[in-house]
Amino acid sequence: MTVLMRPKALSDHKVRTYQMLIDGKWLDSQDGRTLERVAPGHGVVVSRYQAASGVDAERAIAAARRAFDAGPWPRMTASERSLILLKAADMIAARADELAFLDAIESGKPISQAKGELGGAADIWRYAAALARDLHGESYNTLGDGTLGVVLREAIGVVSIITPWNFPFLIVSQKLPFALAAGCTTVVKPSELTSASTLVLGEILEAAGVPAGVVNILTGTGPEVGAPMTTHGDVDMISFTGSTGVGRLTMANAARTLKKVSLELGGKNPQIVFPDANLEEFIDAAVFGAYFNAGECCNAGSRLILHRDIAEEVTARIAALSAKVKVGDPLDPETQVGAIITPQHLEKIASYVSAASKDGAAVAHGGEALDLGMGQFMAPTILSQVRPDMAVACEEVFGPVLSVLTFETTDEAIRIANSIDYGLSAGVWSRDFDTCLTIGRRVRAGTVWMNTFMDGASELPFGGYRQSGLGRELGRHAVEDYTETKTLNMHIGARTGWWMPR
Known part of the structure; x- marks a missing residue:
């Protein structure tokens, strides 16, 4: 017989109404609509979010675009970005009990498990901070006396990050810090069922020194918010975790503008x-x-x-x-x-x-x-x-x-x-x-x-074959996934060619 731990009423919990983070400002949805989250373990409303629309998504994407094209974040040194990520990691650790409580009441996961996930998430942020300073290109001086080749790693641009309800804080932490470490700007959409801890993360990142527009957080449903985040022409990459069915739709949406796509999908292990x-x-x-x-x-x-x-x-x-x-x-x-x-x-x-x-x-x-x-x-x-x-x-x-x-x-x-x-x-x-x-x-x-199961570490890549997804998260190459490779081919001395004297 299963051992039952009967829930106690959440009589002393105060329902919080959250706003969205767009361009460094905490805002209501454009049309004023909201969503309520009922705790799966207690049957009462525990959170109230803004129900973002396509207009809100446009505002957030435009903010991320401006922050990338003209803002300071991509132009900071790697060490400057790394220090901000380390500060964020310390603040996550300091607020771990609060974040774990939010994930537990909204997702129904055990509080002891949620606290363990927060410890793992803080470690990932620290690991990403270290990788920020190790991101580098290559040089080739073996191409002949007249040629020098330099390969750069540049931030890919604006990244849409869409996360699921089952590991609300842990999964955003497998994506966002690596995108930030590379110098990208982002629009983040947590699940409409478990948005609270991601919104608190927005507060943490503001306090840590992330500039306005670099991290924008939208709350709402996939059809209204997720769809424009995957089709908009100003988005350069999509990082999505969720079901294989929605992953296929995301990939089809991204194909319209040939965006880079990273997908972490289902498993039957x-x-x-x-x-x-x-x-x-x-x-x-x-x-x-x-x-x-x-x-x-x-x-x-x-x-x-x-x-x-x-x-x-x-x-x-x-x-x-x-x-x-x-x-x-x-x-x-x-x-x-x-x-x-x-x-x-x-x-x-x-x-x-x-x-x-x-x-x-x-x-x-x-x-x-x-x-x-x-x-x-x-x-x-x-x-x-x-x-x-x-x-x-x-x-x-x-x-x-x-x-x-x-x-x-x-x-x-x-x-x-x-x-x-x-x-x-x-x-x-x-x-x-x-x-x-x-x-x-x-x-x-x-x-x-x-001879073990479900062990893991920030250093080890995570991802799947076939319909379990595309790409890998975590590991030493995680920051590189949020970059483009650029070749600089430099010629030294006089160039000869079709119309040049030999």
């Missing part, structure tokens, strides 16, 4: 487990990988591919540990799985479980929505006897649902792992290094964990 694995460690990682952030995570380990010799035992042990997972109040420090983002999304998750059951899968644990008196919650769920062709095995459920598949040979395991459209991450569990390396080389995914 396998963990392949061999009989010689350390099962104690794997079972803990399997439960963590499946239920972390209530499974609302593109990196979730939602597919277990177990060797048939151990499948029955491992499934039973995972079910036993799943029964100990604490589900409920996002603000309780003991909670491990919080609320589902919206009632509609909870219905979608439940429909996947129902369809799989009708198609022959067995519910080994959970399988139902939980009534905790307020908010919306889903029990940690394990489906066994899942076939690779079932929707629950190849589509992104984005909830705390674990599908168990089986294999007999390494080739079969790799074939199952690669049989879907996604390729974000994967895991392999074996004491045999040859086995781990074989899986690591042959599974088509941007990250392959070996």
